[in-house]
Amino acid sequence: MILACGNSLRGDDGAGPWLAGWAEERFHSNAGVRVIARMQWTPELAAEIAESNSVLFVDCAIDGTPGEVRISPVECAEDAGEIATHHNDAPHLLRLCRELYGVSPRSSLLLTVGAGSTELGEGFSTDVSSMMPEACRCIERIVLEALSGG
Amino acid sequence: MSRTVIIDPVTRLEGHGKITIMLDDGGAVENALFHVTQVRGFERFSEGRPYYEMPSLMARVCGICPVSHLLASAKACEAIMSVRIPHTAAQLRRVLNLAQLLQSHALSFFYLASPDLLLGMESDPTTRNVLGVAAATPVLGKAGVALRRIGQTIIELLSGKRIHTGWVVPGGVTEPLTAEKRDSILALLPEALRDTQMALAAYKQIADKFKQEIEVFANFPSNYLGMVDSDGSAVYTDGNLRLIDQAGYTIEDDISAIRVTQVFGEAVEPYSFTKFPYYKPLGYPDGCYRVGPLARLNIVANMGTDCADKELKEFKQLSKGPVESSFFYHHARLVEMLYAIEMIERIMADPKILDKHVKAAAGVNRLEGAGHAEAPRGVLHHHYKVDENGKIVWANLMIATGHNNYAMNRGVLQAARAYVKKGKFTEGALNRIQAVVRTFDPCLSCSTHAYGQMPLNVELLNSDGEIVDRLVQG
Numbered sequence: 001m002i003l004a005c006g007n008s009l010r011g012d013d014g015a016g017p018w019l020a021g022w023a024e025e026r027f028h029s030n031a032g033v034r035v036i037a038r039m040q041w042t043p044e045l046a047a048e049i050a051e052s053n054s055v056l057f058v059d060c061a062i063d064g065t066p067g068e069v070r071i072s073p074v075e076c077a078e079d080a081g082e083i084a085t086h087h088n089d090a091p092h093l094l095r096l097c098r099e100l101y102g103v104s105p106r107s108s109l110l111l112t113v114g115a116g117s118t119e120l121g122e123g124f125s126t127d128v129s130s131m132m133p134e135a136c137r138c139i140e141r142i143v144l145e146a147l148s149g150g
Numbered sequence: 151m152s153r154t155v156i157i158d159p160v161t162r163l164e165g166h167g168k169i170t171i172m173l174d175d176g177g178a179v180e181n182a183l184f185h186v187t188q189v190r191g192f193e194r195f196s197e198g199r200p201y202y203e204m205p206s207l208m209a210r211v212c213g214i215c216p217v218s219h220l221l222a223s224a225k226a227c228e229a230i231m232s233v234r235i236p237h238t239a240a241q242l243r244r245v246l247n248l249a250q251l252l253q254s255h256a257l258s259f260f261y262l263a264s265p266d267l268l269l270g271m272e273s274d275p276t277t278r279n280v281l282g283v284a285a286a287t288p289v290l291g292k293a294g295v296a297l298r299r300i301g302q303t304i305i306e307l308l309s310g311k312r313i314h315t316g317w318v319v320p321g322g323v324t325e326p327l328t329a330e331k332r333d334s335i336l337a338l339l340p341e342a343l344r345d346t347q348m349a350l351a352a353y354k355q356i357a358d359k360f361k362q363e364i365e366v367f368a369n370f371p372s373n374y375l376g377m378v379d380s381d382g383s384a385v386y387t388d389g390n391l392r393l394i395d396q397a398g399y400t401i402e403d404d405i406s407a408i409r410v411t412q413v414f415g416e417a418v419e420p421y422s423f424t425k426f427p428y429y430k431p432l433g434y435p436d437g438c439y440r441v442g443p444l445a446r447l448n449i450v451a452n453m454g455t456d457c458a459d460k461e462l463k464e465f466k467q468l469s470k471g472p473v474e475s476s477f478f479y480h481h482a483r484l485v486e487m488l489y490a491i492e493m494i495e496r497i498m499a500d501p502k503i504l505d506k507h508v509k510a511a512a513g514v515n516r517l518e519g520a521g522h523a524e525a526p527r528g529v530l531h532h533h534y535k536v537d538e539n540g541k542i543v544w545a546n547l548m549i550a551t552g553h554n555n556y557a558m559n560r561g562v563l564q565a566a567r568a569y570v571k572k573g574k575f576t577e578g579a580l581n582r583i584q585a586v587v588r589t590f591d592p593c594l595s596c597s598t599h600a601y602g603q604m605p606l607n608v609e610l611l612n613s614d615g616e617i618v619d620r621l622v623q624g
């Protein structure tokens with residue numbers, strides 16, 4: 001499952017939904033791939049995660065170099081923290097999934113694209129635009145590896 | 151020496167709020183206020199926009215109950231158009247509103263309130279959240295997630311999007327329902343019914359543990375306002391309003407949307423950006439009232455569906471007259487969820503539900519129109535005036551959370567007096583004071599029609615109630 005997050009009306013924050021749209025098209029004929037894009041990650045998504053073998057979270061990162069594509073493993077949150085009604089991070093969604101359904105995906109990765117600007121407006125900054133093909137290649141590689149059991 | 155205790159922010163609410171508790175020289179609670187610290191401007195920035203944009207524009211007031219804004223706004227526009235929408239469109243809108251009621255009530259009960267109810271008001275605050283509920287009672291945690299998901303899925307099946315759909319438009323809806331989607335909706339309902347019945351049973355088992363909270367959680371006589379059908383049964387989308395008094399007698403009935411601003415006024419207080427609506431003949435604050443699940447169940451004679459009617463009968467046995475403690479908003483919410491599921495199933499069986507005629511067309515035929523609907527939190531009212539070209543020249547919104555504003559403030563004061571003794575309080579006491587507000591499930595973003603992170607105004611008051619210092623941020 002590809003689980004993207006972002007707001008296409010907030011500049012580079014729209015990277016997640018855009019990449020989800022690309023993945024939807026790229027893997028539309030593959031029943032083993034599900035793509036969900038949301039403006040925020042809400043607790044109900046734990047139920048979707050519970051039904052998935054592998055999860056690739058896709059988001060923009062405001063703490064990264066603009067345009068930088070980063071891939072990192074996601075660990076289940078150790079602290080109970082505060083699960084928010086409107087927005088949660090990937091580790092807490094994994095924790096909620098584990099508490100409620102007693103399962104964890106075999107693999108959980110987070111792909112982020114460093115944001116240059118998240119001001120109001122559609123379209124990406126130059127840095128992010130230029131790196132979207134690289135982000136697409138990364139998603140393709142991760143999904144194909146997951147499908148092959150890698 | 152007098153002191154002021156500030157709880158900021160109040161947690162597990164939709165939006166940003168603050169509570170100020172003022173203590174006298176002896177440490178007793180002198181006053182307590184619930185502030186809504188957001189400010190927005192939807193009524194103003196909609197001026198000049200064409201009326202047919204209003205439903206989509208106004209839905210952005212809220213991400214939890216955008217459907218209610220869509221419906222109230224579309225109905226106000228239809229009053230301007232002088233048009234009656236097709237039967238099937240009206241039925242589909244009812245389903246949309248009930249699906250929203252289901253997901254919003256599930257969020258309120260399971261995500262926001264159940265940590266207090268299931269884990270305890272005094273439980274460890276670091277785990278007093280939905281994750282703690284999931285760990286302690288996974289079955290109920292799963293039910294909460296499932297019910298929210300089912301409500302949202304029905305909204306998506308009907309309208310194409312979970313939030314901020316453009317499906318509801320002045321004149322009806324843009325697309326009819328397909329048989330495939332109808333069947334998908336029907337397939338979701340048995341699980342929803344089972345989960346809601348389980349939650350109701352669980353609630354009834356634990357409610358007795360909260361006798362003290364029931365006693366002081368906004369437990370006082372008040373008036374109640376809600377939508378009711380002409381036969382006295384529950385209705386949430388197409389009906390007029392009834393105001394009852396503290397004994398349950400009708401004060402004013404059959405209040406149509408266009409009459410709302412004639413009948414109700416909106417007072418303002420210096421400590422909150424949310425207004426304080428009141429019934430004009432009784433004045434402010436005597437004319438204040440409560441809305442939402444508790445009010446609706448106090449007003450209706452029956453729900454109109456089998457399981458919900460059995461539960462309503464039991465609910466009404468809680469009191470000889472109207473049920474007064476706001477703690478019972480939780481109970482009422484669960485009864486309404488049951489009703490929503492049953493009524494969706496009934497509407498889906500309407501032989502005309504797949505009819506393709508779902509939109510009526512008309513232009514500007516009146517220069518003023520109003521519409522209302524029951525939002526999950528209570529009555530929502532939109533009222534517009536347009537010029538001859540259909541551009542908005544005036545807009546006014548009365549929001550459920552605003553209707554409850556006075557009662558929330560009284561409730562906070564009642565609870566603060568019960569739990570803050572001699573100037574001392576525990577974390578559990580402060581949590582209970584916030585929990586009073588949570589019973590109303592206020593949506594502060596809605597009530598202020600606010601935008602983004604809001605300016606914060608912190609006031610320090612002395613024992614005479616005078617502002618001695620003020621910090622304004624933003």
